[in-house]
Amino acid sequence: MLNAVIFGTGNIASHFTPAISKIAELNVSSIFARSEEKARLVIGDGQINIIYNYAAIPEDTDVVFLMVNDDAIKSVTAKLSEHLQSSTMIIHFSGSMGLSEIHEHFHHTGIMWPIQTISKSDSSLVLKETPLSISFSDEYTKEKLDRWAAHLSNHKYYLSEDQKKVVHLSAVFANNFTNHMYVIAKELLNAEGLNFELITPLILKTAQSALYNDPALNQTGPAKRQDKNTMDKQLDLLSDVDQKAIYQLISKNIDKKNNS
Numbered sequence: 001m002l003n004a005v006i007f008g009t010g011n012i013a014s015h016f017t018p019a020i021s022k023i024a025e026l027n028v029s030s031i032f033a034r035s036e037e038k039a040r041l042v043i044g045d046g047q048i049n050i051i052y053n054y055a056a057i058p059e060d061t062d063v064v065f066l067m068v069n070d071d072a073i074k075s076v077t078a079k080l081s082e083h084l085q086s087s088t089m090i091i092h093f094s095g096s097m098g099l100s101e102i103h104e105h106f107h108h109t110g111i112m113w114p115i116q117t118i119s120k121s122d123s124s125l126v127l128k129e130t131p132l133s134i135s136f137s138d139e140y141t142k143e144k145l146d147r148w149a150a151h152l153s154n155h156k157y158y159l160s161e162d163q164k165k166v167v168h169l170s171a172v173f174a175n176n177f178t179n180h181m182y183v184i185a186k187e188l189l190n191a192e193g194l195n196f197e198l199i200t201p202l203i204l205k206t207a208q209s210a211l212y213n214d215p216a217l218n219q220t221g222p223a224k225r226q227d228k229n230t231m232d233k234q235l236d237l238l239s240d241v242d243q244k245a246i247y248q249l250i251s252k253n254i255d256k257k258n259n260s
Contacts, residue, residue, distance in 0.1 A: 002089075002144075003060050006031040006048075007076060008067030009038040012093045014120040016067060016152070017042050019127050023151045029058055041120075054083050063144075066092040066102070074101045081105035089141060095168040098161050099137055110145050111135040112152070115167065117175050131155040133164055184243055216257070223251035224258045 004026045006017050013031075021028045021043075030049040033039035039050045051057060061084060068076055073092050080090065089108040092101075095115070103109045113133040118125060132153045136142040149156040159167060182203070186196045209218045222230040231251060238244045 001025060001027050002062040003058060004028045004063040004065060005051075005057060005061050006042075006065050006067060009033045009035075009042045010067065010069070011118045011120050012114070013042050013067040015118055015125060015127055016065070016093065016114075018044070018046075019152050020065060020148070021046060021048070023148055025147065026063065029061075030056075032057070054079055057083050059084075061088060063089045063091065066090060068092075070094045070097050073097050077102045077105055089144065091145070095133070095164070095171065098164070099135055103137055107138070108141045109137040110141045111164075112145060112149060113164065113168075114153075115157075115171060117179075127152060128154050131157060133157050133159045133167060135159060135161065135164060184246070188237075219254060219258060221254070223254035226255060226259060 002025060004020070006013060006020070006028060009031070017028070017031065020026060028046075028048055030051045031039050031043055032051050033042075034052070036050055043050075057080075064080060064084070066073055066076060073094060074097075077090060080088075084106075086106055087108065088106055089110070090102045090106045091110045091112060093112055093114065095113045097111075099109050099111065111134065113135075114127075115131040115133055116125070130153055132149050132155065134142075134145050134149055134156055135158075136145055146156075182196075185199060189196055189198065206218070209215075222234070231247075235244055235247060238247060
């Protein structure tokens with residue numbers, strides 16, 4: 001059995017800590033947290049020690065699961081190297097960070113990146129159905145991650161660093177940017193006292209169509225049909241300069257892809 005420590009109490013930790021704790025090969029002994037309250041929300045009644053400083057990390061730690069913010073991964077790893085052997089396995093869960101951020105100080109490094117938007121409050125998330133992108137520095141780490149990932153998800157993918165970057169970029173377009181469009185749509189509706197639920201069926205239909213058809217074949221709207229009259233009227237409705245710019249840029253790109 002390998003002794004493990006969890007670092008973090010955020011969105012990723014809230015879902016992965018309980019699941020990792022159930023892996024028979026791992027003994028999750030401690031969770032590194034800024035506050036007991038945040039740690040308790042993650043571990044519940046689990047028999048996991050809460051630690052608040054690096055000196056308290058057990059010396060016999062075999063694996064550290066880094067579930068911290070992307071911009072903290074490198075600095076946290078550097079601090080860990082002052083307290084742990086270089087043979088300790090370090091695993092992070094970031095989509096934007098690679099192995100190089102953690103491999104400088106440790107020999108066995110890996111990544112388990114969930115290709116999904118994750119929040120603490122999302123009780124509907126089914127981890128088993130969440131795709132996991134797996135990266136590793138060596139065969140020993142690959143062997144371990146292969147087994148652990150099988151416990152966590154039914155869908156695991158071994159991606160190169162370059163492939164992972166492209167998947168993360170595509171996820172930003174498909175998820176982050178799309179959600180921002182929802183934010184704008186909601187603001188426009190609310191400004192007129194209208195409910196966002198008016199376009200809920202449209203949102204669901206668009207997402208479902210993208211799953212079963214080439215998204216390029218699903219494209220509709222005034223930009224595709226080059227309906228300048230409608231586009232000019234809609235631009236007049238937008239008082240926000242940034243929203244106008246977004247409308248014009250996306251419309252131009254749709255026109256270019258469909259009518260060039």
